Amino acid sequence: MRLEQIEKDMLEGKHGKSVQKSMEILTTLGEIFGAECMVDVHSIQIAGVSYANLGEAGLEFLNEMAEDGKVRVLTTLNPAGMDRENWRALGINEEFFRNQNRAIDAFGKMGIITTCSCTPYLIGNAPHYGQHIAWAESSAVCYSNSVIGARTNREGGPSALAAALTGKTPKYGYHLEENRHSQVLFKVNASVKGTDEFGVLGKLIGDKLVELGKKIPYIAGIPSATVEELKSFCASVATYGGTALFHMEGITPEYNKYTKPSEIVIEINQDDLDRTRAELIDDDIEIDFVSLGCPHASIHEIAKIAKLLEGKKVKKEFWITTARPTKRIADEAGYSKIIEDAGAKFAADTCCVVAPIKGRFKGIMVDSAKACYYGRAKNKFKVKIGSMEQCVEEAIK
Ligand code: F3S
Numbered sequence: 352m353r354l355e356q357i358e359k360d361m362l363e364g365k366h367g368k369s370v371q372k373s374m375e376i377l378t379t380l381g382e383i384f385g386a387e388c389m390v391d392v393h394s395i396q397i398a399g400v401s402y403a404n405l406g407e408a409g410l411e412f413l414n415e416m417a418e419d420g421k422v423r424v425l426t427t428l429n430p431a432g433m434d435r436e437n438w439r440a441l442g443i444n445e446e447f448f449r450n451q452n453r454a455i456d457a458f459g460k461m462g463i464i465t466t467c468s469c470t471p472y473l474i475g476n477a478p479h480y481g482q483h484i485a486w487a488e489s490s491a492v493c494y495s496n497s498v499i500g501a502r503t504n505r506e507g508g509p510s511a512l513a514a515a516l517t518g519k520t521p522k523y524g525y526h527l528e529e530n531r532h533s534q535v536l537f538k539v540n541a542s543v544k545g546t547d548e549f550g551v552l553g554k555l556i557g558d559k560l561v562e563l564g565k566k567i568p569y570i571a572g573i574p575s576a577t578v579e580e581l582k583s584f585c586a587s588v589a590t591y592g593g594t595a596l597f598h599m600e601g602i603t604p605e606y607n608k609y610t611k612p613s614e615i616v617i618e619i620n621q622d623d624l625d626r627t628r629a630e631l632i633d634d635d636i637e638i639d640f641v642s643l644g645c646p647h648a649s650i651h652e653i654a655k656i657a658k659l660l661e662g663k664k665v666k667k668e669f670w671i672t673t674a675r676p677t678k679r680i681a682d683e684a685g686y687s688k689i690i691e692d693a694g695a696k697f698a699a700d701t702c703c704v705v706a707p708i709k710g711r712f713k714g715i716m717v718d719s720a721k722a723c724y725y726g727r728a729k730n731k732f733k734v735k736i737g738s739m740e741q742c743v744e745e746a747i748k
Contacts, residue, residue: 352381352521353388361517369420373513380510381521390522394478394501395424395515396471397463398487399508401432401705402450409508410450413457416512422462423518427476429488430647430672430705431455431467434698441670441698447707463515467700468674470582470647472499475676480604483526485514489595490586490646490721496596498581500604502526505595525596532609533598534565539572541621546583546652547738548624549576550720553587555627559617560592568592569612571600572619582646586721631723633714633733640712640732641665641746642703643739644672645719650680652739657686659743660693668712669695669746672702695746704729716745 360366361374377389399405405413432451433443459465468474469488472495478484480500486492487506495501504524506514514520524530537559543552556568568588576584576599588594598606643656648671656671671690673681678699681687687697698706703715704725714733715726718741723734737745 352378352386354378355389358389358519367419369416369418370516372416373420373516374519376509376513377517377519377521381523384521384523386521386523388522389519390483390526391518392424392485392514392520393482394476394484394486395422395426395511396429396476396486396488396491397426397458397508397511397515398429400428400430400454400458400467402447402454403432403705403707405454410454410457412509413454416516417457417460420461420516422515424515425476426463426515427471427474428455428458428463428465428467429469430702431700432705432707433701435675435700437697437699440696441706442708442711443706461516466675468647469702470649470674473647473649473677474674483520485511485520487511489589490582492595493585493589493597494582496525497585497598497603531567531596531605533567533569533612535560535563535568535615535617536612537568537570537617537619539570539619541619541624543573543624544580545718545738546579547718547720547736549580549584550587550718550736551624551628551631552619553584554591554631554720555619555623557588557590557592557594558627560594563615565615566592566594567596567598568594569598569600569606573599573602576602579649579652583719586646586719590721590724628736631720631734631736633735636714636733636735638667638714638716638735638745640668640703640715641742642670642672642715642717642722643742644670645702645704645717645722647702648673648677650677650684653677653681653686653690654684655739656695656743657689659740660695660747661689663693663747665694665746666748667746670698670703671695672698675699716742718742
């Protein structure tokens with residue numbers, strides 16, 4: 352790789368041990384993926400924050416990096432394994448609480464903003480069009496590349512941290528214009544509305560891309576989409592298709608920048624969406640857990656949940672997962688009180704997938720196709736997808 356003088360100095364240890372280690376990680380990655388040089392990054396999001404993922408080995412690595420490492424770029428974290436304030440109410444044990452905080456403290460020591468969220472773009476870590484960034488969580492990566500038009504590969508925890516400590520990432524993959532062209536045209540001939548329906552569409556397209564061995568779809572036929580619908584779509588298409596970038600006609604900023612694919616064209620009709628939705632509803636499900644906010648709920652979604660719950664009581668465990676700053680706005684706006692008076696719980700900083708709750712519930716109802724995937728695969732729950740309204744109805748019935 353062609354390195355600038357400052358990058359060579361970093362590699363030689365002139366900027367400290369953790370910067371040296373970081374540059375070793377980044378140059379190794381760059382060599383593996385054939386990068387010609389590094390590029391400056393403007394925003395970082397680090398995943399693998401839950402103590403359940405990190406373990407003692409991961410924590411040791413973090414502590415080592417924190418000895419002399421300080422971030423050079425705005426950096427936030429992906430959800431952790433618990434709500435840092437409300438952990439007891441969510442059934443997290445004291446030992447996990449202590450270990451999770453040891454990890455978050457190590458990140459904090461490096462100057463990382465210890466807000467734990469998979470929607471950093473909703474809480475101030477918001478890059479703009481064309482900026483190079485290094486993000487790690489799959490739905491956030493897909494959102495930033497596609498909806499914002501920033502440029503990032505899907506980083507692992509160590510490579511995102513290395514980018515934060517150096518302000519650099521190797522220039523390959525989605526950082527290069529030539530790798531941002533769409534490969535398959537999907538024509539949607541049905542109306543798609545709401546976070547659940549966008550999640551179903553994401554699964555359908557994701558599954559098809561895997562079958563075809565392709566990664567970047569061009570989607571036509573969606574007249575409009577909200578931020579919440581797009582974040583749900585991103586989470587789903589990234590989970591089922593490994594997609595980190597899509598173009599949506601009339602909606603995403605780069606849709607008409609590259610040639611529209613014409614070789615592979617797939618029509619999506621209502622029947623296809625119905626069949627895909629049925630795959631996200633398990634037979635004989637007994638729902639004892641409802642969770643909304645995958646990806647982390649926006650203030651708009653929390654306002655809607657508060658309206659649906661006002662004056663009601665939930666009869667099942669009900670979590671709303673969101674970023675701490677969004678929860679604070681909900682507190683100020685009075686939404687939190689309405690939601691908590693109804694018996695629902697906020698799970699800020701965490702979510703129903705990364706929290707250590709494997710096997711604790713029989714069946715989960717969600718409005719997110721991604722949460723269905725991990726509810727089954729990771730937490731061994733039966734799953735059911737529904738609209739936000741249907742999820743709230745289920746919780747209070
Ligand atoms: Fe975010 Fe957890 Fe869903 S990290 S995208 S809320 S699985």
